[in-house]
Amino acid sequence: MRQIAVAVHSDYIPGLRERARLFVHALADRCPDAVLLVGGYWGHMRDVVDSALERGMKVVIFLPIEKEGVQLPERVVVIKTGCEFRCRSVIMVRSADVVAVLGGGVGTMIEAFMAYAMGKPLYVLIDTGASSDRLSQTYPEYFDDRRVLKVVYVSDPVALAEGVCGAGPGVLTSFG
Template identity: 75%
Template sequence: MRQIAVAVHSNNVPGLAEKVERFVEALARRCPDAVLLVGGYWGHMKEVVDAALRRGLRVVAVLPIEREGVELPPGAVVIRSGCEYRCRSVIMVRSADAVAVLGGGVGTAIEAFMAYAMGKPLFVLAGAGASTDRLREAYPEYFDERRVVKVVYVDDPERLAELVCAAEGGAAASFG
């Protein structure tokens, strides 16, 4: 069983919903035993949850204290973290075997940096139309001189799912 944190925008980015759908569909084909970890049920996170549950994937939502009352669909596991947004992200990323960044703003970028700092295999969808698209330009391979894990940028959501499914803990550097 692979636990995959999916970091994605909490609002709506034009064109990203279709990429989210393609990623989840490919993920369900490639690793049907995967458990997706998300940080909520709004914006594109809601699309990840709904698409995953439709395809029989297991979903765990680690909710921040500010949004603990959000209703999730049957089948989703809810963790009321008691933490604010960034703290809940630590729980989500720390619990993951790999992290897929599908596109987002500063919160999604923070989750990418957390994954890097924790040595988690880190895969970023390039061309998502979100602020995280700038990560590739600023950090083409590594976020700093420690070279903890190679950040893998992928333009295609299906290829991203394939790489995430194949990732072993700490082995992101072998993909590209």
């Protein structure tokens, strides 16, 4: 059972909702036994969770202490981390087999950097209109000189799902 952390904006970006839904639906088709790990239930994280539940996927939400009172769907597994936002991200990324970045701001990018530092296969959706699009321009292959793993950038959410489903621990692949 593959555990996939999904890092995505905690607010809304025009056009990203549909791309997030396409990604989740493609995941459900390609690796239906996967468990999605997300950091909350607001913004586009809510879109990911709702889409996954519609398709019968398992979802684990890692709540930061500041948002423990948020209303959640009944069918999710809830982890009350007792941590603030960035600390809960460490737990979520550490629990993942692979990380998919769907677009976001600094919190989403921190989760991408954590995945890289932990050696987790990392797939980043680009052309989203989010600040995280700049990662591909600034770091076209690797985030630093250590070359921990090659970051895979993809503009198509379906291709992103294919990569995420095919990625194994330490398996580095490249997609268009």
